[in-house]
Amino acid sequence: MIEKLSPHASRLPKSMTDRPYHHGNLREAIVAAALDVLGDKEPSELSLRDLARMVGVGHSALYSHFRDRGELLAVIAGEGFRILLLELRHALGKGTQDPLAALVTAYLHFARTNPAHYRTMFRPESAAPENAIHVEEWCGGCFQTLLSTLKEQRHLPEEKAFDCAVGIWSTLHGLALLGDAAGPLHQKVPKENEVDLAINFANALVGAE
Amino acid sequence: MIEKLSPHASRLPKSMTDRPYHHGNLREAIVAAALDVLGDKEPSELSLRDLARMVGVGHSALYSHFRDRGELLAVIAGEGFRILLLELRHALGKGTQDPLAALVTAYLHFARTNPAHYRTMFRPESAAPENAIHVEEWCGGCFQTLLSTLKEQRHLPEEKAFDCAVGIWSTLHGLALLGDAAGPLHQKVPKENEVDLAINFANALVGAE
DNA sequence: AGTCAATCCGTCCAGTGGTCAGATTGTTGC
DNA sequence: GCAACAATCTGACCACTGGACGGATTGACT
Numbered sequence: 001m002i003e004k005l006s007p008h009a010s011r012l013p014k015s016m017t018d019r020p021y022h023h024g025n026l027r028e029a030i031v032a033a034a035l036d037v038l039g040d041k042e043p044s045e046l047s048l049r050d051l052a053r054m055v056g057v058g059h060s061a062l063y064s065h066f067r068d069r070g071e072l073l074a075v076i077a078g079e080g081f082r083i084l085l086l087e088l089r090h091a092l093g094k095g096t097q098d099p100l101a102a103l104v105t106a107y108l109h110f111a112r113t114n115p116a117h118y119r120t121m122f123r124p125e126s127a128a129p130e131n132a133i134h135v136e137e138w139c140g141g142c143f144q145t146l147l148s149t150l151k152e153q154r155h156l157p158e159e160k161a162f163d164c165a166v167g168i169w170s171t172l173h174g175l176a177l178l179g180d181a182a183g184p185l186h187q188k189v190p191k192e193n194e195v196d197l198a199i200n201f202a203n204a205l206v207g208a209e
Numbered sequence: 210m211i212e213k214l215s216p217h218a219s220r221l222p223k224s225m226t227d228r229p230y231h232h233g234n235l236r237e238a239i240v241a242a243a244l245d246v247l248g249d250k251e252p253s254e255l256s257l258r259d260l261a262r263m264v265g266v267g268h269s270a271l272y273s274h275f276r277d278r279g280e281l282l283a284v285i286a287g288e289g290f291r292i293l294l295l296e297l298r299h300a301l302g303k304g305t306q307d308p309l310a311a312l313v314t315a316y317l318h319f320a321r322t323n324p325a326h327y328r329t330m331f332r333p334e335s336a337a338p339e340n341a342i343h344v345e346e347w348c349g350g351c352f353q354t355l356l357s358t359l360k361e362q363r364h365l366p367e368e369k370a371f372d373c374a375v376g377i378w379s380t381l382h383g384l385a386l387l388g389d390a391a392g393p394l395h396q397k398v399p400k401e402n403e404v405d406l407a408i409n410f411a412n413a414l415v416g417a418e
Numbered sequence: 419a420g421t422c423a424a425t426c427c428g429t430c431c432a433g434t435g436g437t438c439a440g441a442t443t444g445t446t447g448c
Numbered sequence: 449g450c451a452a453c454a455a456t457c458t459g460a461c462c463a464c465t466g467g468a469c470g471g472a473t474t475g476a477c478t
Protein backbone atom coordinates (compact mmCIF):
# COMPACT_ATOMS: atom_id res chain seq x y z
CA MET A 1 0.00 0.00 0.00
CA ILE A 2 2.92 2.28 0.49
CA GLU A 3 3.71 4.08 -2.69
CA LYS A 4 7.31 4.43 -3.58
CA LEU A 5 7.81 7.72 -5.24
CA SER A 6 10.89 9.44 -6.46
CA PRO A 7 11.63 12.20 -4.00
CA HIS A 8 10.98 14.85 -6.58
CA ALA A 9 8.00 13.42 -8.41
CA SER A 10 6.10 12.96 -5.17
CA ARG A 11 2.88 14.91 -5.11
CA LEU A 12 1.96 14.37 -1.51
CA PRO A 13 -0.68 16.54 0.13
CA LYS A 14 0.68 19.46 -1.86
CA SER A 15 2.50 20.65 1.25
CA MET A 16 6.24 20.49 1.46
CA THR A 17 8.26 19.23 -1.40
CA ASP A 18 5.77 20.64 -3.85
CA ARG A 19 7.98 23.49 -4.79
CA PRO A 20 9.03 23.31 -8.39
CA TYR A 21 12.45 22.03 -9.24
CA HIS A 22 13.38 25.37 -10.68
CA HIS A 23 12.96 28.28 -8.34
CA GLY A 24 12.21 30.84 -11.00
CA ASN A 25 14.14 33.85 -9.78
CA LEU A 26 16.64 32.50 -7.32
CA ARG A 27 19.08 35.32 -7.88
CA GLU A 28 16.72 38.08 -6.82
CA ALA A 29 15.38 35.96 -3.97
CA ILE A 30 18.87 35.38 -2.61
CA VAL A 31 19.77 39.05 -2.77
CA ALA A 32 16.51 39.93 -1.06
CA ALA A 33 17.15 37.37 1.66
CA ALA A 34 20.65 38.74 2.11
CA LEU A 35 19.34 42.27 2.54
CA ASP A 36 16.91 40.91 5.08
CA VAL A 37 19.67 39.19 7.04
CA LEU A 38 21.77 42.34 6.93
CA GLY A 39 18.96 43.98 8.82
CA ASP A 40 20.39 42.64 12.05
CA LYS A 41 23.64 40.88 11.26
CA GLU A 42 27.10 41.84 10.18
CA PRO A 43 28.21 41.14 6.62
CA SER A 44 30.85 38.77 8.02
CA GLU A 45 28.11 36.69 9.61
CA LEU A 46 26.20 36.35 6.38
CA SER A 47 26.17 32.65 5.46
CA LEU A 48 25.45 31.35 1.99
CA ARG A 49 23.91 28.23 3.45
CA ASP A 50 21.58 30.28 5.60
CA LEU A 51 20.40 32.19 2.58
CA ALA A 52 19.83 28.96 0.68
CA ARG A 53 17.80 27.60 3.58
CA MET A 54 15.70 30.74 3.79
CA VAL A 55 14.85 30.50 0.13
CA GLY A 56 14.29 26.75 0.36
CA VAL A 57 16.99 25.56 -1.95
CA GLY A 58 20.13 23.48 -1.76
CA HIS A 59 23.12 25.58 -0.94
CA SER A 60 25.03 24.60 -4.05
CA ALA A 61 22.29 26.09 -6.18
CA LEU A 62 23.69 29.52 -5.40
CA TYR A 63 26.76 28.79 -7.45
CA SER A 64 24.68 28.83 -10.61
CA HIS A 65 24.11 32.54 -10.00
CA PHE A 66 27.18 33.75 -8.14
CA ARG A 67 30.75 32.64 -8.71
CA ASP A 68 31.46 32.74 -5.01
CA ARG A 69 30.71 34.55 -1.79
CA GLY A 70 32.68 37.56 -2.90
CA GLU A 71 30.58 38.04 -5.99
CA LEU A 72 27.40 37.85 -3.97
CA LEU A 73 28.72 40.52 -1.63
CA ALA A 74 29.66 42.64 -4.61
CA VAL A 75 26.17 42.32 -6.04
CA ILE A 76 24.72 43.34 -2.70
CA ALA A 77 27.11 46.28 -2.63
CA GLY A 78 26.11 47.30 -6.14
CA GLU A 79 22.47 47.12 -5.19
CA GLY A 80 23.23 49.37 -2.25
CA PHE A 81 24.85 52.02 -4.40
CA ARG A 82 21.94 51.77 -6.84
CA ILE A 83 19.44 52.46 -4.06
CA LEU A 84 21.63 55.21 -2.64
CA LEU A 85 21.80 56.86 -6.05
CA LEU A 86 18.03 56.73 -6.34
CA GLU A 87 17.61 58.34 -2.95
CA LEU A 88 20.16 61.03 -3.72
CA ARG A 89 18.35 61.88 -6.95
CA HIS A 90 15.03 61.80 -5.21
CA ALA A 91 16.38 64.23 -2.63
CA LEU A 92 17.45 66.58 -5.38
CA GLY A 93 14.25 66.09 -7.33
CA LYS A 94 11.86 67.94 -5.10
CA GLY A 95 13.37 71.37 -5.65
CA THR A 96 14.99 72.14 -2.35
CA GLN A 97 16.64 75.45 -1.67
CA ASP A 98 19.90 73.86 -0.60
CA PRO A 99 20.68 70.86 -2.81
CA LEU A 100 23.94 70.11 -1.05
CA ALA A 101 22.21 69.93 2.31
CA ALA A 102 19.61 67.64 0.78
CA LEU A 103 22.32 65.32 -0.50
CA VAL A 104 24.06 65.23 2.86
CA THR A 105 20.81 64.51 4.64
CA ALA A 106 19.84 61.73 2.26
CA TYR A 107 23.28 60.15 2.43
CA LEU A 108 23.42 60.01 6.20
CA HIS A 109 19.84 58.84 6.38
CA PHE A 110 20.64 55.91 4.14
CA ALA A 111 23.74 55.00 6.11
CA ARG A 112 21.93 55.19 9.44
CA THR A 113 18.90 53.27 8.23
CA ASN A 114 20.89 50.37 6.77
CA PRO A 115 24.15 50.25 8.68
CA ALA A 116 25.12 46.68 7.85
CA HIS A 117 24.22 47.08 4.20
CA TYR A 118 26.19 50.29 4.14
CA ARG A 119 29.24 48.56 5.57
CA THR A 120 28.91 45.82 2.98
CA MET A 121 29.10 48.41 0.22
CA PHE A 122 32.58 49.40 1.29
CA ARG A 123 33.99 45.98 2.01
CA PRO A 124 37.18 45.05 0.21
CA GLU A 125 35.55 42.01 -1.38
CA SER A 126 32.91 44.22 -2.92
CA ALA A 127 35.51 46.34 -4.65
CA ALA A 128 37.68 43.49 -5.89
CA PRO A 129 38.32 44.16 -9.56
CA GLU A 130 36.62 41.01 -10.82
CA ASN A 131 33.46 41.73 -8.87
CA ALA A 132 33.20 45.47 -8.90
CA ILE A 133 31.65 46.00 -12.30
CA HIS A 134 28.25 47.17 -11.15
CA VAL A 135 29.67 48.70 -8.01
CA GLU A 136 31.78 51.09 -10.04
CA GLU A 137 28.78 51.95 -12.13
CA TRP A 138 26.38 53.01 -9.39
CA CYS A 139 29.06 54.26 -7.05
CA GLY A 140 30.41 56.44 -9.80
CA GLY A 141 26.90 57.73 -10.38
CA CYS A 142 26.66 58.82 -6.78
CA PHE A 143 29.97 60.61 -7.04
CA GLN A 144 28.91 62.34 -10.25
CA THR A 145 25.69 63.49 -8.61
CA LEU A 146 27.64 65.14 -5.83
CA LEU A 147 30.13 66.58 -8.30
CA SER A 148 27.46 68.04 -10.56
CA THR A 149 25.68 69.62 -7.65
CA LEU A 150 28.87 71.35 -6.56
CA LYS A 151 29.60 72.61 -10.04
CA GLU A 152 26.12 73.70 -11.04
CA GLN A 153 24.63 74.87 -7.77
CA ARG A 154 27.74 76.22 -6.09
CA HIS A 155 29.47 77.24 -9.31
CA LEU A 156 32.76 75.63 -8.41
CA PRO A 157 35.36 75.13 -11.13
CA GLU A 158 36.05 71.57 -12.21
CA GLU A 159 39.18 70.86 -10.24
CA LYS A 160 38.02 72.44 -7.04
CA ALA A 161 34.65 70.76 -7.30
CA PHE A 162 36.39 67.42 -7.61
CA ASP A 163 38.54 67.89 -4.54
CA CYS A 164 35.56 69.21 -2.70
CA ALA A 165 33.46 66.19 -3.61
CA VAL A 166 36.18 63.90 -2.34
CA GLY A 167 36.32 65.85 0.90
CA ILE A 168 32.61 65.89 1.45
CA TRP A 169 32.15 62.22 0.70
CA SER A 170 35.07 61.40 2.98
CA THR A 171 33.53 63.38 5.79
CA LEU A 172 30.15 61.75 5.31
CA HIS A 173 31.66 58.31 5.11
CA GLY A 174 33.75 58.84 8.20
CA LEU A 175 30.86 60.30 10.11
CA ALA A 176 28.60 57.44 9.11
CA LEU A 177 31.10 54.83 10.24
CA LEU A 178 32.44 56.51 13.36
CA GLY A 179 28.99 57.35 14.63
CA ASP A 180 27.78 53.85 13.96
CA ALA A 181 26.80 51.92 17.05
CA ALA A 182 29.51 49.44 16.13
CA GLY A 183 32.25 52.06 15.93
CA PRO A 184 34.82 52.73 18.66
CA LEU A 185 34.05 56.45 18.63
CA HIS A 186 30.33 55.90 18.87
CA GLN A 187 30.01 57.81 22.11
CA LYS A 188 31.92 60.82 20.87
CA VAL A 189 29.82 61.44 17.80
CA PRO A 190 26.62 63.31 18.58
CA LYS A 191 23.52 61.68 17.23
CA GLU A 192 20.75 64.24 17.36
CA ASN A 193 22.40 67.09 15.53
CA GLU A 194 24.58 64.86 13.40
CA VAL A 195 22.95 65.93 10.17
CA ASP A 196 23.26 69.63 10.92
CA LEU A 197 26.87 69.08 11.85
CA ALA A 198 27.50 67.32 8.56
CA ILE A 199 25.86 70.13 6.61
CA ASN A 200 28.10 72.63 8.35
CA PHE A 201 31.13 70.52 7.51
CA ALA A 202 30.13 70.32 3.87
CA ASN A 203 29.58 74.06 3.62
CA ALA A 204 32.91 74.71 5.28
CA LEU A 205 34.67 72.54 2.72
CA VAL A 206 32.91 74.30 -0.15
CA GLY A 207 33.76 77.72 1.16
CA ALA A 208 37.39 76.95 1.83
CA GLU A 209 40.44 78.32 0.05
CA MET B 210 66.08 -0.84 19.23
CA ILE B 211 63.36 1.56 18.60
CA GLU B 212 62.74 3.61 21.65
CA LYS B 213 59.20 4.29 22.54
CA LEU B 214 59.01 7.75 23.89
CA SER B 215 56.14 9.83 25.02
CA PRO B 216 55.61 12.45 22.37
CA HIS B 217 56.55 15.21 24.73
CA ALA B 218 59.43 13.69 26.66
CA SER B 219 61.25 12.80 23.45
CA ARG B 220 64.64 14.46 23.22
CA LEU B 221 65.53 13.48 19.70
CA PRO B 222 68.44 15.21 17.96
CA LYS B 223 67.41 18.42 19.64
CA SER B 224 65.76 19.51 16.41
CA MET B 225 62.03 19.72 16.25
CA THR B 226 59.96 18.97 19.26
CA ASP B 227 62.60 20.42 21.49
CA ARG B 228 60.66 23.53 22.13
CA PRO B 229 59.59 23.83 25.75
CA TYR B 230 56.11 22.85 26.71
CA HIS B 231 55.33 26.37 27.77
CA HIS B 232 55.89 28.95 25.12
CA GLY B 233 56.76 31.74 27.50
CA ASN B 234 55.00 34.68 25.94
CA LEU B 235 52.42 33.18 23.66
CA ARG B 236 50.13 36.16 23.88
CA GLU B 237 52.62 38.65 22.52
CA ALA B 238 53.83 36.18 19.93
CA ILE B 239 50.31 35.64 18.64
CA VAL B 240 49.60 39.34 18.40
CA ALA B 241 52.90 39.86 16.60
CA ALA B 242 52.11 37.06 14.17
CA ALA B 243 48.70 38.56 13.58
CA LEU B 244 50.19 41.94 12.77
CA ASP B 245 52.53 40.19 10.39
CA VAL B 246 49.68 38.42 8.63
CA LEU B 247 47.75 41.67 8.40
CA GLY B 248 50.63 42.94 6.32
CA ASP B 249 49.13 41.33 3.26
CA LYS B 250 45.79 39.85 4.24
CA GLU B 251 42.40 41.13 5.20
CA PRO B 252 41.26 40.86 8.81
CA SER B 253 38.49 38.51 7.68
CA GLU B 254 41.11 36.11 6.33
CA LEU B 255 43.00 36.02 9.59
CA SER B 256 42.82 32.45 10.90
CA LEU B 257 43.50 31.50 14.50
CA ARG B 258 44.87 28.15 13.37
CA ASP B 259 47.30 29.83 11.01
CA LEU B 260 48.60 31.99 13.82
CA ALA B 261 49.00 28.96 16.05
CA ARG B 262 50.94 27.19 13.31
CA MET B 263 53.19 30.19 12.76
CA VAL B 264 54.07 30.29 16.43
CA GLY B 265 54.43 26.53 16.61
CA VAL B 266 51.68 25.74 19.03
CA GLY B 267 48.45 23.79 19.09
CA HIS B 268 45.54 25.95 18.01
CA SER B 269 43.59 25.41 21.19
CA ALA B 270 46.40 27.00 23.18
CA LEU B 271 45.18 30.38 22.01
CA TYR B 272 42.07 30.06 24.11
CA SER B 273 44.16 30.33 27.26
CA HIS B 274 44.94 33.91 26.27
CA PHE B 275 41.92 35.07 24.28
CA ARG B 276 38.31 34.23 24.95
CA ASP B 277 37.58 33.94 21.26
CA ARG B 278 38.45 35.35 17.88
CA GLY B 279 36.63 38.56 18.66
CA GLU B 280 38.76 39.26 21.68
CA LEU B 281 41.94 38.69 19.70
CA LEU B 282 40.75 41.17 17.08
CA ALA B 283 39.94 43.64 19.82
CA VAL B 284 43.41 43.28 21.29
CA ILE B 285 44.90 43.87 17.86
CA ALA B 286 42.69 46.90 17.47
CA GLY B 287 43.73 48.24 20.85
CA GLU B 288 47.36 47.74 19.94
CA GLY B 289 46.72 49.72 16.76
CA PHE B 290 45.27 52.66 18.64
CA ARG B 291 48.15 52.51 21.09
CA ILE B 292 50.69 52.75 18.28
CA LEU B 293 48.68 55.45 16.55
CA LEU B 294 48.61 57.47 19.75
CA LEU B 295 52.37 57.14 20.09
CA GLU B 296 52.89 58.34 16.54
CA LEU B 297 50.52 61.26 17.00
CA ARG B 298 52.35 62.34 20.13
CA HIS B 299 55.67 61.88 18.43
CA ALA B 300 54.48 64.10 15.59
CA LEU B 301 53.56 66.79 18.06
CA GLY B 302 56.72 66.33 20.06
CA LYS B 303 59.21 67.80 17.66
CA GLY B 304 57.89 71.33 17.83
CA THR B 305 56.34 71.84 14.45
CA GLN B 306 54.88 75.16 13.41
CA ASP B 307 51.54 73.65 12.49
CA PRO B 308 50.59 70.95 15.01
CA LEU B 309 47.27 70.21 13.33
CA ALA B 310 48.99 69.55 10.02
CA ALA B 311 51.43 67.30 11.81
CA LEU B 312 48.59 65.30 13.32
CA VAL B 313 46.84 64.95 9.98
CA THR B 314 50.02 63.84 8.29
CA ALA B 315 50.85 61.29 10.96
CA TYR B 316 47.32 59.91 10.97
CA LEU B 317 47.16 59.36 7.23
CA HIS B 318 50.67 57.97 7.19
CA PHE B 319 49.70 55.34 9.73
CA ALA B 320 46.53 54.41 7.86
CA ARG B 321 48.34 54.13 4.53
CA THR B 322 51.25 52.18 5.96
CA ASN B 323 49.09 49.59 7.72
CA PRO B 324 45.80 49.46 5.80
CA ALA B 325 44.64 46.05 7.02
CA HIS B 326 45.58 46.80 10.61
CA TYR B 327 43.80 50.10 10.31
CA ARG B 328 40.64 48.40 9.07
CA THR B 329 40.83 45.94 11.94
CA MET B 330 40.81 48.81 14.40
CA PHE B 331 37.38 49.89 13.22
CA ARG B 332 35.78 46.49 12.87
CA PRO B 333 32.54 45.97 14.74
CA GLU B 334 33.99 43.02 16.68
CA SER B 335 36.78 45.24 17.96
CA ALA B 336 34.31 47.68 19.45
CA ALA B 337 31.98 45.11 20.98
CA PRO B 338 31.38 46.20 24.56
CA GLU B 339 32.89 43.09 26.16
CA ASN B 340 36.10 43.43 24.14
CA ALA B 341 36.56 47.14 23.78
CA ILE B 342 38.18 47.91 27.12
CA HIS B 343 41.63 48.77 25.85
CA VAL B 344 40.28 50.05 22.56
CA GLU B 345 38.32 52.75 24.31
CA GLU B 346 41.37 53.67 26.30
CA TRP B 347 43.82 54.27 23.47
CA CYS B 348 41.22 55.43 21.01
CA GLY B 349 40.01 57.98 23.50
CA GLY B 350 43.59 59.11 23.96
CA CYS B 351 43.89 59.79 20.24
CA PHE B 352 40.70 61.81 20.30
CA GLN B 353 41.88 63.79 23.30
CA THR B 354 45.13 64.56 21.57
CA LEU B 355 43.30 66.02 18.62
CA LEU B 356 40.90 67.86 20.89
CA SER B 357 43.65 69.39 23.00
CA THR B 358 45.52 70.56 19.95
CA LEU B 359 42.45 72.34 18.66
CA LYS B 360 41.82 74.00 21.98
CA GLU B 361 45.35 74.97 22.87
CA GLN B 362 46.90 75.70 19.51
CA ARG B 363 43.87 77.06 17.68
CA HIS B 364 42.22 78.51 20.77
CA LEU B 365 38.83 77.02 20.03
CA PRO B 366 36.21 76.99 22.78
CA GLU B 367 35.31 73.60 24.25
CA GLU B 368 32.14 72.88 22.33
CA LYS B 369 33.38 74.02 18.99
CA ALA B 370 36.65 72.18 19.42
CA PHE B 371 34.71 69.01 20.11
CA ASP B 372 32.57 69.26 16.98
CA CYS B 373 35.63 70.17 15.03
CA ALA B 374 37.56 67.17 16.27
CA VAL B 375 34.70 64.91 15.25
CA GLY B 376 34.64 66.50 11.81
CA ILE B 377 38.36 66.26 11.27
CA TRP B 378 38.59 62.68 12.43
CA SER B 379 35.62 61.78 10.23
CA THR B 380 37.27 63.35 7.23
CA LEU B 381 40.56 61.59 7.89
CA HIS B 382 38.83 58.28 8.47
CA GLY B 383 36.77 58.60 5.33
CA LEU B 384 39.73 59.66 3.28
CA ALA B 385 41.81 56.80 4.60
CA LEU B 386 39.15 54.23 3.75
CA LEU B 387 37.91 55.64 0.46
CA GLY B 388 41.39 56.14 -0.88
CA ASP B 389 42.40 52.66 0.17
CA ALA B 390 43.25 50.34 -2.68
CA ALA B 391 40.39 48.14 -1.51
CA GLY B 392 37.82 50.93 -1.60
CA PRO B 393 35.29 51.45 -4.40
CA LEU B 394 36.29 55.10 -4.76
CA HIS B 395 39.97 54.31 -4.93
CA GLN B 396 40.41 55.84 -8.36
CA LYS B 397 38.68 59.06 -7.47
CA VAL B 398 40.80 59.88 -4.49
CA PRO B 399 44.11 61.46 -5.44
CA LYS B 400 47.12 59.79 -3.92
CA GLU B 401 50.05 62.15 -4.31
CA ASN B 402 48.57 65.31 -2.82
CA GLU B 403 46.29 63.45 -0.47
CA VAL B 404 47.98 64.78 2.64
CA ASP B 405 47.88 68.39 1.48
CA LEU B 406 44.25 67.95 0.61
CA ALA B 407 43.51 66.60 4.06
CA ILE B 408 45.33 69.49 5.71
CA ASN B 409 43.24 71.92 3.70
CA PHE B 410 40.10 70.10 4.75
CA ALA B 411 41.09 70.24 8.38
CA ASN B 412 41.85 73.94 8.23
CA ALA B 413 38.57 74.60 6.48
CA LEU B 414 36.72 72.84 9.28
CA VAL B 415 38.58 74.79 11.92
CA GLY B 416 37.93 78.09 10.26
CA ALA B 417 34.27 77.47 9.65
CA GLU B 418 31.27 79.11 11.24
C1' DA C 419 58.00 17.24 48.63
C1' DG C 420 53.37 18.32 47.61
C1' DT C 421 49.76 21.16 46.00
C1' DC C 422 47.71 24.35 42.78
C1' DA C 423 46.75 27.18 38.91
C1' DA C 424 48.28 28.37 34.45
C1' DT C 425 49.36 26.80 30.17
C1' DC C 426 49.30 23.69 26.44
C1' DC C 427 47.95 19.29 23.91
C1' DG C 428 44.90 16.21 21.00
C1' DT C 429 40.58 15.19 19.86
C1' DC C 430 36.04 16.11 18.80
C1' DC C 431 31.98 18.72 16.95
C1' DA C 432 29.10 21.73 14.10
C1' DG C 433 29.29 24.77 10.57
C1' DT C 434 31.19 26.97 6.34
C1' DG C 435 32.63 27.84 1.35
C1' DG C 436 33.46 25.40 -2.68
C1' DT C 437 33.58 21.42 -6.25
C1' DC C 438 31.55 17.75 -8.78
C1' DA C 439 28.69 14.29 -11.12
C1' DG C 440 24.20 13.59 -11.99
C1' DA C 441 19.05 14.64 -11.89
C1' DT C 442 15.40 17.78 -13.53
C1' DT C 443 13.60 21.14 -16.30
C1' DG C 444 12.38 24.95 -20.12
C1' DT C 445 13.72 25.93 -24.70
C1' DT C 446 15.02 25.43 -29.34
C1' DG C 447 15.27 23.24 -33.77
C1' DC C 448 13.49 19.51 -36.53
C1' DG D 449 5.53 15.90 -31.33
C1' DC D 450 10.19 14.92 -30.19
C1' DA D 451 15.09 14.99 -29.65
C1' DA D 452 18.93 17.62 -28.24
C1' DC D 453 20.70 21.23 -25.45
C1' DA D 454 21.81 24.50 -21.89
C1' DA D 455 20.41 26.23 -17.55
C1' DT D 456 19.29 25.18 -13.13
C1' DC D 457 19.05 22.47 -9.00
C1' DT D 458 20.44 18.36 -5.93
C1' DG D 459 23.15 15.58 -2.71
C1' DA D 460 27.53 13.99 -1.52
C1' DC D 461 31.98 15.18 -0.68
C1' DC D 462 36.35 17.93 0.65
C1' DA D 463 39.32 20.98 3.35
C1' DC D 464 39.00 24.18 6.58
C1' DT D 465 37.45 27.03 10.54
C1' DG D 466 36.17 28.45 15.43
C1' DG D 467 35.18 26.57 19.59
C1' DA D 468 34.64 23.02 23.65
C1' DC D 469 36.54 19.41 26.37
C1' DG D 470 39.37 16.31 29.35
C1' DG D 471 43.83 15.46 30.34
C1' DA D 472 48.98 16.26 30.26
C1' DT D 473 52.89 19.28 31.53
C1' DT D 474 54.96 22.78 34.00
C1' DG D 475 56.42 26.73 37.17
C1' DA D 476 55.44 28.77 41.51
C1' DC D 477 54.28 28.74 46.09
C1' DT D 478 53.84 26.46 50.64
